Amino acid sequence: MTGTEAAALDPRDRGGPAQPLLIVNDLKRHFPIKGGFLNRTVATVQAVDGISFSVMKGETLGIVGESGCGKSTTARLLMRLLEPDGGEVIFDGEPVGPGGMALSEMRRQIQMVFQDSYASLNPRLPIEDSIAFAPAVHGVPKAKARARARDLLAAVGLAPEQFARRYPHELSGGQRQRVNIARALALEPRVIVLDEPVSALDKSVEAQVLNLLVDLKRDFSLTYVFISHDLNVVQFISDRVLVMYLGQVAEVGPVASIYGGPRHPYTRALLASRPSMDPAKRMTEPPLTGDPPNPINPPSGCRFRTRCTFAEEVCAARPPPLAGLVAHDAHLAACHMAAKGSGHSRAPT
Amino acid sequence: MQTATLTERPGTATAPLVSVRDMTVKFVSKDATVHAVNGVTFSLDPGEVLVILGESGSGKSVSLRALMRLLPPRKTQIGGTVQVAGQDVLAMDEAALTDLRGGQVAMIFQEPMTALDPVFTIGQQIAETIIRHEGVSRQAADARALELLELVQIPSAKRRLGNYPHELSGGLRQRAMISIALACRPKLLLADEPTTALDATVQIQILLLLRKLQTELGMGVIFVTHDLGVAGEIADRVAVMYAGRFIESGPVSEVMLRPLHPYTQGLMNSTVHAGLRGTRLAAIPGAPPNLARLPTGCAFAPRCAYAEDVCRSELPTERYPIPEHMARCIRVDG
Ligand SMILES: Nc1ncnc2c1ncn2[C@@H]1O[C@H](COP(=O)(O)OP(=O)(O)OP(=O)(O)O)[C@@H](O)[C@H]1O
Ligand SMILES: Nc1ncnc2c1ncn2[C@@H]1O[C@H](COP(=O)(O)OP(=O)(O)OP(=O)(O)O)[C@@H](O)[C@H]1O
Ligand code: SF4
Ligand SMILES: [Mg+2]
Numbered sequence: 105m106t107g108t109e110a111a112a113l114d115p116r117d118r119g120g121p122a123q124p125l126l127i128v129n130d131l132k133r134h135f136p137i138k139g140g141f142l143n144r145t146v147a148t149v150q151a152v153d154g155i156s157f158s159v160m161k162g163e164t165l166g167i168v169g170e171s172g173c174g175k176s177t178t179a180r181l182l183m184r185l186l187e188p189d190g191g192e193v194i195f196d197g198e199p200v201g202p203g204g205m206a207l208s209e210m211r212r213q214i215q216m217v218f219q220d221s222y223a224s225l226n227p228r229l230p231i232e233d234s235i236a237f238a239p240a241v242h243g244v245p246k247a248k249a250r251a252r253a254r255d256l257l258a259a260v261g262l263a264p265e266q267f268a269r270r271y272p273h274e275l276s277g278g279q280r281q282r283v284n285i286a287r288a289l290a291l292e293p294r295v296i297v298l299d300e301p302v303s304a305l306d307k308s309v310e311a312q313v314l315n316l317l318v319d320l321k322r323d324f325s326l327t328y329v330f331i332s333h334d335l336n337v338v339q340f341i342s343d344r345v346l347v348m349y350l351g352q353v354a355e356v357g358p359v360a361s362i363y364g365g366p367r368h369p370y371t372r373a374l375l376a377s378r379p380s381m382d383p384a385k386r387m388t389e390p391p392l393t394g395d396p397p398n399p400i401n402p403p404s405g406c407r408f409r410t411r412c413t414f415a416e417e418v419c420a421a422r423p424p425p426l427a428g429l430v431a432h433d434a435h436l437a438a439c440h441m442a443a444k445g446s447g448h449s450r451a452p453t
Numbered sequence: 454m455q456t457a458t459l460t461e462r463p464g465t466a467t468a469p470l471v472s473v474r475d476m477t478v479k480f481v482s483k484d485a486t487v488h489a490v491n492g493v494t495f496s497l498d499p500g501e502v503l504v505i506l507g508e509s510g511s512g513k514s515v516s517l518r519a520l521m522r523l524l525p526p527r528k529t530q531i532g533g534t535v536q537v538a539g540q541d542v543l544a545m546d547e548a549a550l551t552d553l554r555g556g557q558v559a560m561i562f563q564e565p566m567t568a569l570d571p572v573f574t575i576g577q578q579i580a581e582t583i584i585r586h587e588g589v590s591r592q593a594a595d596a597r598a599l600e601l602l603e604l605v606q607i608p609s610a611k612r613r614l615g616n617y618p619h620e621l622s623g624g625l626r627q628r629a630m631i632s633i634a635l636a637c638r639p640k641l642l643l644a645d646e647p648t649t650a651l652d653a654t655v656q657i658q659i660l661l662l663l664r665k666l667q668t669e670l671g672m673g674v675i676f677v678t679h680d681l682g683v684a685g686e687i688a689d690r691v692a693v694m695y696a697g698r699f700i701e702s703g704p705v706s707e708v709m710l711r712p713l714h715p716y717t718q719g720l721m722n723s724t725v726h727a728g729l730r731g732t733r734l735a736a737i738p739g740a741p742p743n744l745a746r747l748p749t750g751c752a753f754a755p756r757c758a759y760a761e762d763v764c765r766s767e768l769p770t771e772r773y774p775i776p777e778h779m780a781r782c783i784r785v786d787g
């Protein structure tokens with residue numbers, strides 16, 4: 105059974121399989137930087153600057169990009185842990201916010217798992233109580249919430265008789281991350297936003313947690329938004345991949361075509377920067393020079409142009425549209441070289 | 454082939470730059486004794502790059518710091534022998550250690566701010582290091598500082614000399630830290646995950662820079678990482694560390710392409726790489742042991758699919774199925 109079929113059988117489903125579970129339109133969030141003795145705004149960080157994407161039912165959308173490109177801000181905007189400056193989020197056809205889906209309802213449907221497995225658990229509660237906490241708040245009787253917490257511990261591979269009464273500091277990082285995942289499942293959400301869920305784990309433990317996430321997605325008919333800076337992990341877990349650069353979408357598309365035929369020079373450089381385990385395949389030249397520029401004063405036009413070997417006049421003059429090569433292309437790139445008639449010498453004609 | 458061990462290699466005319474024998478490091482406190490390093494033996498030739506590969510808590514940083522005795526003196530017990538450039542590090546007094554650190558031996562870290570002073574400019578910090586160790590004039594030190602920033606490929610080096618650390622981006626800060634480490638032309642560079650916190654496109658730049666500088670300056674390098682790809686890119690030899698021991702070591706191509714130890718094999722198989730989509734990852738079950746209660750025998754036995762009784766009772770010896778490639782596992786011949 106594919107993810108889409110699974111979602112179609114879900115009694116909570118409203119819009120049907122063709123209706124994306126999440127649609128994000130032109131989401132924006134800028135952070136003012138205060139300074140000077142009047143504490144006036146001296147600059148603005150364009151952390152997320154007009155990003156749009158959708159997530160289909162039962163799929164995993166991977167979001168990759170370098171530090172500070174706005175991945176976590178995007179996640180927090182999705183969850184409304186941060187108020188957007190502009191744009192909208194549509195959940196299964198219904199806009200989130202006044203007049204549409206209530207925030208409390210949305211926060212039941214979308215749950216989040218963070219990188220820091222320790223900070224997100226209450227150190228003074230045994231883990232089964234942490235997991236049972238939210239359902240109890242939502243009116244589930246205590247005994248029932250606790251029984252379900254034990255089931256969830258079993259589902260994430262932690263034997264309840266051994267682990268239920270332990271405190272967070274009595275667990276390893278990988279075990280704590282399992283608890284966080286169990287807690288995210290407690291309200292039976294449809295979407296889980298995972299922000300670098302395995303980045304703090306050792307490789308041998310990372311593999312355990314990734315296998316678990318694959319199983320849970322199938323068993324609980326979940327949809328994932330999976331944020332990571334690890335290109336290999338994102339390739340393993342995702343159906344579609346979104347590449348961010350300085351608060352914007354650089355490229356988005358099915359995992360096989362992003363990794364097999366990247367169109368944006370940034371995506372190409374990112375993929376080529378992966379070190380090889382095989383000493384016979386050593387790199388001689390780095391694919392990119394320089395650091396990512398500061399999101400405070402991003403370059404005009406294409407934000408990647410200061411590091412791009414193909415940059416031409418048009419790249420400084422106009423931001424490239426996020427466009428496909430054919431009609432209804434599932435693979436979109438924001439580069440003038442991939443936009444018909446952009447004026448770039450390498451653009452398709 | 455027991456003669457061709459890591460410590461005594463016949464046919465090498467040069468004396469080893471580093472020679473470590475049966476090194477142990479214990480942290481003793483009222484509550485517990487942490488056995489962080491449990492008998493590590495290796496040598497490093499001048500101009501050679503050894504990568505120590507291992508997971509969190511395996512003892513990589515502690516091993517590296519023990520080579521310069523950069524560990525809290527009161528609670529730390531270092532055993533075995535540690536020789537760097539012919540000197541006995543464990544017998545050195547404070548003055549000799551200060552001479553060694555930043556002189557013949559330099560260290561770079563994951564977090565450059567641990568090595569940079571926030572209240573001085575980059576130029577001042579490099580010049581100070583040179584004056585302290587080499588006693589040259591201010592003018593000569595300043596000139597060399599500029600050369601060093603150019604060496605580590607910092608754009609507009611002259612202007613950057615006057616920058617404070619917080620004015621630099623992550624990649625530039627890392628380069629500035631490397632330039633300070635290289636200020637006194639060290640024979641040995643100790644690198645503790647210097648690229649781990651960097652973005653992918655910056656990480657590869659710094660790795661290639663380090664490889665280039667290492668070749669040009671002929672430095673010996675010990676590079677600690679948990680990233681198999683980093684080892685593949687820069688190592689001459691690789692040592693795999695588990696629970697404070699080298700459980701495998703050898704030439705990089707041998708260890709990366711023909712790993713002998715079940716732990717090394719497990720690490721490679723569980724590392725996500727292209728082509729694994731839709732498959733089940735071969736995760737290693739369980740977690741590394743508690744170093745306050747180290748198991749007798751092979752420390753990997755509780756997680757190993759091949760463990761036998763003897764693995765749990767006796768520490769496997771070093772075995773060399775081919776010269777230079779060592780593993781501590783009963784399943785390995787030699
Ligand atoms: N509350 C805030 N106030 C000011 N600036 C912020 C705030 N939160 C984030 N930023 C800035 O917004 C930008 C995007 O940050 P964000 O945390 O979304 O990046 P990220 O892609 O998740 O990075 P990482 O990979 O390091 O987690 C960064 O420049 C960050 O410094
Ligand atoms: N000063 C100290 N006192 C007590 N224990 C210590 C001290 N420093 C390190 N340890 C312990 O020694 C062991 C080895 O630590 P080490 O820092 O060498 O690990 P590592 O391999 O560098 O791990 P990582 O990849 O997380 O940096 C760990 O269990 C650690 O908790
Ligand atoms: S739009 Fe121009 S600068 Fe931007 S990636 Fe494409 S070619 Fe490079
Ligand atoms: Mg983040």
Ligand SMILES: [Mg+2]
Pocket residue numbers: 513514515645
């Ligand atoms: Mg370390």
